[in-house]
Amino acid sequence: MIEIVEDMKCVEKVVRIKVPYKMASRAFHHQDSVIKVGNHYIGNGSLTAIAGPCCIESREQLFAIAAAVKSAGAQILRGGAFKPRTSPYSFQGMGEEGLKLLREAGDKYGMPVCTELMSTEDFDLVDTYTDIIQIGARNMQNYSLLKKVGRTQKPVLLKRGMSATIEEFLMSAEYIMASGNPNVILCERGIRTFESYTRNTLDLAVVCAIKELSHLPIIIDPSHATGRWKMIEPISKAAVAVGCDGLMIEVHHEPDKAFSDGPQSLKPEKFARLMTNIQRVHSACEETLITESVAKIHAAI
Ligand code: PEP
Ligand code: MN
Secondary structure, eight states, X not given: OHHXXXXXXXXXXOOOOOSSOSSSBTTTOOSOOOEEETTEEESSSSOEEEEEOSBOOOHHHHHHHHHHHHHTTOSEEEOXXXXXXXXXXXXXXXXXXXXXXXXXXXXXXXXXXXXXXOOGGGHHHHHHHOSEEXXXXXXXXXXXXXXXXXXXXXXXXXXXXXXXXXXXXXXXXXXXXXXXXXXXXXXXXOBOOSOOSSSSBOOTHHHHHHHHHBSSOEEEOHHHHHOOHHHHHHHHHHHHHHTOSEEEEEBOSXXXXXXXXXXXXXXXHHHHHHHXXXXXXXXXXXXXXXXXHHHHHHHHO
C-alpha cells in the first residue's frame, strides 16, 4: 500500500506515523504550533505568564489582583468561576457572576482571560466570557468534554491529569484536535506520587518529552504542582530553564483570606519579583543557545 502511494506523481514523501496521537505528534507537524490569544502568541519563543487568583471571590479581590499582575507583566488573566473542589461543602465558585467579572477585569486591564470549564452543560456560558477554555486535571479524560471543546476554535488549556502518563496526556490533546480544534496548549501541574510534602510532584522532564513528541506549546503550573508559595519562584526558574513556553501562577493580594489555595498563592510583590527573575533566566538560556549555534557554525567552517 505504501509503495503504491509513494509511486504516485503528486506524492513527495510518505511518513509512517507510529504514535497513536497523530495530530498532536511532531512527526505529523514539524514546526512548533503557535497559539494566538487576543494579540498575544503562546509558543513563539517568548514566555507567557498566565496569572490571577485560584478563584474569583469578589469584584474588589479580582480587580486588585488583575491590576497587580498586569503591572508585573502578565499577559493573560486567570480566575476560576466553576471550581473542582475535593469537598462538596467547599466554595464552588461564583458561576456566571464570576465569569462576568473576569471578562470585565480582562477588558479593563487589556488581558485575555482563561477560566475552567467543568461540564459540557456550561460550555455556552463559559465560551461567551472567556478567551481560553481551561480543562482541569480532573477532567483530562472526560472525553465528552474534550470533544465539546474540540468543536470550537477557541484555544484550550489542557491540564495533565494527576495520574496520567505523557502518552495519555497527548491522547487527550488528540481528542480535542481530532474533533477540529488545533489550538491546544498543554499544561503540566504535577502528578500524584507517594510524596506528600509537596501537593503534587512536578514532572519537569515532561517539557523535554513534549518538545520531542509534539509541536504543541507546554506551560508549567508551579502553584498546583508544589502547593507552597515559597517554592513558586525557584521552580518557575527551573521550568523556564528547561524550555517551557510559559507559566500559570496563582496570585492573591490577601492569601490568608483566600477562599481556595491561599498557601500556594503569591502576593503581588513576590509575583513581580518572579516576573523579573524568570525573564533573566529566559534571556540567559537564549544567549546560551545563540552561543552554541555560533560555536557550531565556527566548527563547521
Ligand atoms: C486550577 O488551575 O484552578 C485548578 C483547579 O487546577 P488543576 O485542575 O490542575 O487542579
Ligand atoms: Mn487553585
